Amino acid sequence: MEASQQGAEGETATQGSKPVVCFLGPVTSYTHQAAMQTFSPDRYELLPVVTIKDVFETTQSGRAAYGVVPFENSTNGSVVFTLDHFADREGRYGDLSVCGEAYLDVHHCLLGRLPNAAAADGAGPESSSPPAGPKGQPLASLAHVQRIYSHPQAWGQCTRFMGAHLRGIETIDVSSTSRAAELAATDASGTSAAISSALAGEANGLGFLARDIEDRDDNTTRFFVLRKLGADADAAGDDAGDAWWRRPAGRKTKSLASFTVPHTAPGALAGVLECFRQGGLNLTSINSRPSLIEPFQYVFFVEFEGHRLEDPDGRVRDVLEGVGRVAQSWRWLGSWVNMRV
Amino acid sequence: MEASQQGAEGETATQGSKPVVCFLGPVTSYTHQAAMQTFSPDRYELLPVVTIKDVFETTQSGRAAYGVVPFENSTNGSVVFTLDHFADREGRYGDLSVCGEAYLDVHHCLLGRLPNAAAADGAGPESSSPPAGPKGQPLASLAHVQRIYSHPQAWGQCTRFMGAHLRGIETIDVSSTSRAAELAATDASGTSAAISSALAGEANGLGFLARDIEDRDDNTTRFFVLRKLGADADAAGDDAGDAWWRRPAGRKTKSLASFTVPHTAPGALAGVLECFRQGGLNLTSINSRPSLIEPFQYVFFVEFEGHRLEDPDGRVRDVLEGVGRVAQSWRWLGSWVNMRV
Structure with missing residues (x-):
């Protein structure tokens, strides 16, 4: 199959010569991390989409060869939006099936402006990677934090840290932990923080106010990889013949x-x-x-x-x-x- | 048993001479309506509490003779917070059991300032009851509505009306549909609306911008009634010997x-x-x-x-x-x- 550019009309499951893998975005989301764990960016084009529905639609339509969605979290349970799309009550996704799974340990960080940086001019990235320091404890004063953005599921996973260090601070629900990091980064006052991943903190140039603030150290999310039933992955430009989901023999x-x-x-x-x-x-x-x-x-x-x-x-x-x-x-x-x- | 006033120390399951029934509030919540359907306010003292956890704790402690919680909605599925309390992973609610259920048809209204009232002085209740008029259609212009408050589950139940009439309007998640109505009522500019129940609209003096805006006309929530296992309801002041949950014989x-x-x-x-x-x-x-x-x-x-x-x-x-x-x-x-x- 000819390699093609992705576009409104001529979309295919390949972009350049690489098969497209869509995932629940934005970039740096936990689903993105699970997708990278499964699909090497050297061999696959990773495409963020906005909703779980978009992952199903993009894969069903053939615009992506694979789709990655969260299925369940070990603390919060099933992702009902994913189940509802598998229920497929309107028969829209008749060709999709699960061909793989991925597990990701979820570690939440409190990200924001570091107190010393807040007193400085505030330009530039705060830190390029999570600092060493005690897990689950503040790495700096949190006195300047006036509001915290995160995904609703994250509050339920960080109750101890929130109760001990951020009681009474305004919390604002947003659509993803990655979006939370973006919003904290765009607050020029430096008084907004986010509960998000280390990767999202690095991508948005945020400082690490605390790391590993989740209640449980076995907090894990499971993801499913979708593909179109009967689709010939090779025809879609996928020459990854050694992909693990093609070799179930002898494995559980x-x-x-x-x-x-x-x-x-x-x-x-x-x-x-x-x-x-x-x-x-x-x-x-x-x-x-x-x-x-x-x-x-x-x-x-x-x-x-x-x-x-x-x-x-x-x-x-x-x-x-x-x-x-x-x-x-x-x-x-x-x-x-x-x-x- | 002596009747007693509810108080921090001397709390019992009766208030005055009536048994106390706690429910997930605030007043006018759907759970309140389910509780009133089951427990006549003539014979029971209905007590709103803030969270599902509070219902479990208040009933387990004996401060209420009964507790009412939502269990599942026919559109959105199970209420996971209620399941998590039944899971009782820390053994806090060992004496509680379900003794009854109640079903409530859920009809959502769009509540806010009516356009003509917005031009007037805006004082006083807009309307004392839901007006006649087409179901699921605006009863007035919605051009003045700039933001809408509701519980997250309600958006998923009103997608058609929202898509047809309120596309692109800011939506703000709050803890209950009753709270949404309170917030809309306190916005002096009259540009906030709420998706909530008719009862909450009446209680907060809001105008009816639309009624029955739910996607499905069979949208039903099921509630459970909790009581303390082995508690002698009569000793708690409950003389309602003809309560339906005492007479299962011959019924499903x-x-x-x-x-x-x-x-x-x-x-x-x-x-x-x-x-x-x-x-x-x-x-x-x-x-x-x-x-x-x-x-x-x-x-x-x-x-x-x-x-x-x-x-x-x-x-x-x-x-x-x-x-x-x-x-x-x-x-x-x-x-x-x-x-x-």
């Missing part, structure tokens, strides 16, 4: 499926789950979201061990056939290599 | 239980659910939240048909005994009469 694998049950037969929920038990496929997570067909009817999501495309003894096939007999509707949403050791 | 009932599974035996999840299928107890919903013990281990919540305290054939007892053999830990969280017809 997982799959995701969604299903609904007839609301006149609520016992069907246990019946569907029993298919997995009988087939010996362990369930590793279960989620539900409103079906939006009838109030208090649900779309269920199950993750289970096994790979639909590498299934020599047919176990996954047999279980999914059983699900098809009990569920009202169901859909396989992908299989991938387990990246959690 | 539901129960809630939580459980965890050994993380070395993920097959145990299906094993626990199989107990319900074998016992013939239909599962009506399932949820999970992070256990916060190990990343990506979960507390599961199942709702099922049946009542632990009205269980003549012992089915609920037998199933829960089976759960106890398979789960790592489990807890019965209450049984109540199904109020959904």
Whole structure:
């Protein structure tokens, strides 16, 4: 396939000669970091998009070969916006499936103007990298901080630090922790801070007022890599034939499926789950979201061990056939290599 | 028991001679409306508290005989803060259980200063009740509206109206739709509006710029009523012996239980659910939240048909005994009469 420039009309899944990987932006977001961990910028063109919906749409349309979205955080739980797009109630993403996962340890920093810099002219980057110093403790006076920007999920992950050092300070919800860092950086008064990643602090020239302020040191977010089902990655310019998601053999694998049950037969929920038990496929997570067909009817999501495309003894096939007999509707949403050791 | 005044030291579950029912406030919140639907203000003292945590704490401590919390919305799904308190990871609410449920149809209004009133002196209530007029359409010009306050969940329930009539207008997240109405009412410029309930509009003297602006006309929120397990409601001054949650016999009932599974035996999840299928107890919903013990281990919540305290054939007892053999830990969280017809 000819390499092409991305544009309104002639968009393809390649940009230059590299396959495009879109991710929930902006640049320096945690999803960006997860995407970089999976897709080397040497071989892939990484493209930030604004919303989780944009990741699904850009990948479904073929404008990107892959898409990266957050799926769950070990402290805050499932990302319901991602689940709602997998529910695909309007049938917009029928070709997408999960082909990989990535885990990222989440470390939050308090970023802003350092007190000594606030007294100086304030120009230029504060610091090029997180300083050494105690984790979870202020590295400087916080007396000048009058407001803090962050994503709503971050407050719930930093309750101890906030309670100990920033009680009563105004907090402002914004769409991402990266955006929070941008906003803190553009406050000329130097009295705004952000809870964001070290990378976002460096990118925005912010000073490190504290690092690792999260309550739990095992705070981890899991991301999914999406691709178009049946799309020939090579045709999309992806010559990364050694990509890990093409070589599940001999590794632990997982799959995701969604299903609904007839609301006149609520016992069907246990019946569907029993298919997995009988087939010996362990369930590793279960989620539900409103079906939006009838109030208090649900779309269920199950993750289970096994790979639909590498299934020599047919176990996954047999279980999914059983699900098809009990569920009202169901859909396989992908299989991938387990990246959690 | 002597009636007593509520106070810092001598607090009890009665105020005057009425049992206290606390609810997620402020006054005029949707939870307040659900509480009034269940507990007549003639016979109960309704007490607004600030957070879902406050409802759990106030009921556990005995300062209220009952507590009312939102559990799920038919459009937005589960209320994770409520699930997290039921998970009770620190063992603070060991005596609480669900004794009832309530459903409330959620109708959102756009509330603010009416355009003609904005030209007048602006004093006094705009309107004492929602006007007749087309549902989901502006009842007046919205040209003067510069910002809108609401709870984050409300935006997701009013996307069509917002897209058609308020595109590009600043939206500000606040802690409740009732608080949104209060903020709109205190803006002397008259350029702020709120998405909130008709009741909150009336209570704050706001004009009705539009009514029933929700995307779905079946938008319903379900609430749970909590009480202290084993508490003698009569001793708490509750002489409402005919309360519906005392008379489950002959009515459809539901129960809630939580459980965890050994993380070395993920097959145990299906094993626990199989107990319900074998016992013939239909599962009506399932949820999970992070256990916060190990990343990506979960507390599961199942709702099922049946009542632990009205269980003549012992089915609920037998199933829960089976759960106890398979789960790592489990807890019965209450049984109540199904109020959904």
